Amino acid sequence: MIPTYNCANYLAQTLESVLSQDPGPEQMQIEVVDDCSTKDDPEAVVREIGKGRVSFYRQPQNVGAICNFNTCVQRSIGQFVHILHGDDFVAPDFYSSYAEVLQLHPDATLIISPSISIDENNRHIHIESPLANKNGVIIDFPKIQAVKNTIHTPTAVVPRRVYEEIGGYYLPLSHTADWEMFFRAGLYGKAVTLDRQVAYYRVHSASDTSRLALTGKNIWEAKYTVDMCMHQLPEKVRAEIVKNKYSHIAGLAHYFYSELAKKEMWKSSLIHAGWNLRLSPRKYALKVYLIAVARYILYGAFKFDRQLLKLKKDIPTAS
Structure with missing residues (x-):
């Protein structure tokens, strides 16, 4: 098919x-x-x-x-x-x-x-x-x-x-x-x-994943999927991996943070730094997030971003 x-x-x-x-x-x-x-x-x-x-x-x-x-x-x-x-x-x-x-x-x-x-x-x-x-x-x-x-x-x-x-x-x-x-x-x-x-x-x-990355919806959906899958696992298996269940998607968030910063897409980069910190709350992740905040304030806060404006409806609202 x-x-x-x-x-x-x-x-x-x-x-x-x-x-x-x-x-x-x-x-x-x-x-x-x-x-x-x-x-x-x-x-x-x-x-x-x-x-x-x-x-x-x-x-x-x-x-x-x-x-x-x-x-x-x-x-x-x-x-x-x-x-x-x-x-x-x-x-x-x-x-x-x-x-x-x-x-x-x-x-x-x-x-x-x-x-x-x-x-x-x-x-x-x-x-x-x-x-x-x-x-x-x-x-x-x-x-x-x-x-x-x-x-x-x-x-x-x-x-x-x-x-x-x-x-x-x-x-x-x-x-x-x-x-x-x-x-x-x-x-x-x-x-x-x-x-x-x-x-x-x-x-x-110009893939769908790249488009979703502008708003961080790619990471939101990945987290939602992990949660869905974890809920369906037998309790014993779930207990074995629950501690590190978000490790992979935290790594994805860090990757997109870095790639979007290279393209000077400061708001999108900041969103992914935030996801990285949320999914993997470590000192290094906090440092990355603070750097992303500083970059956004210095370079991106007043920049008109047509891509983000166009995709405003895609910004995830779930917690």
């Missing part, structure tokens, strides 16, 4: 990567689910590349990425659902490799692999290492996934029965819904992984 929204310039590569290993319509459904694109014509790409093999569904109106993911699940008819973003693609042995894993672990509730991150021009940015596993079964998966998203969506295959049992993607989340969904799938049963990279995840310079 291939969700799209204004990414038709990448869709041909996505479709070709799937069609090159197509076992036939009796074994695989291939469908593009478009979220009412406004800047391109994904249906034309489907006609040209799919040549009748790929079906196309267009939302009657824009529903947002997470609702579109749920539409993909609802429209799927197979036993296993692979949601492949319209700007990502898979290696020539993706589906045969996953079939081999499922033969070894037919009871798996989540099947993943490490990914290769690429830029807009298919250049490799980062190659992930596989999660620690024993004969393919990921060790302590719920404990790991509860506090940090370890999965890129194009690598994840979920049995349809799992979606039917535990539900789909949580709509109130915008950029961490996949994190929480995969946590539930692994918690529900058994998460397994390949030991090699067979999927490509595209990183855009």
Whole structure:
């Protein structure tokens, strides 16, 4: 199932990567689910590349990425659902490799692999290492996934029965819904992984995460997701990690504080310094926060920031 929204310039590569290993319509459904694109014509790409093999569904109106993911699940008819973003693609042995894993672990509730991150021009940015596993079964998966998203969506295959049992993607989340969904799938049963990279995840310079970072909503949503996942863990497991549950996202907040300061986006930098202090209250975090306050007062307090003004509605109000 291939969700799209204004990414038709990448869709041909996505479709070709799937069609090159197509076992036939009796074994695989291939469908593009478009979220009412406004800047391109994904249906034309489907006609040209799919040549009748790929079906196309267009939302009657824009529903947002997470609702579109749920539409993909609802429209799927197979036993296993692979949601492949319209700007990502898979290696020539993706589906045969996953079939081999499922033969070894037919009871798996989540099947993943490490990914290769690429830029807009298919250049490799980062190659992930596989999660620690024993004969393919990921060790302590719920404990790991509860506090940090370890999965890129194009690598994840979920049995349809799992979606039917535990539900789909949580709509109130915008950029961490996949994190929480995969946590539930692994918690529900058994998460397994390949030991090699067979999927490509595209990183855009103007991503949704970058937009949310301007207001700190990226960190707010990450914290909300950690809290959701922690609440679902067994009490014994929760007790083992509760002390350091925010360590990873505190590190993310510090990273964005630093990167935004380099761009002289003082208010956004200050927001992330505040999150870093709140999530990891240490002397160093306090020092960073005070520096961010000073910079904002000296350089940014009276600066007209069009980006923040435009995104004022996105500023998180939750505590």
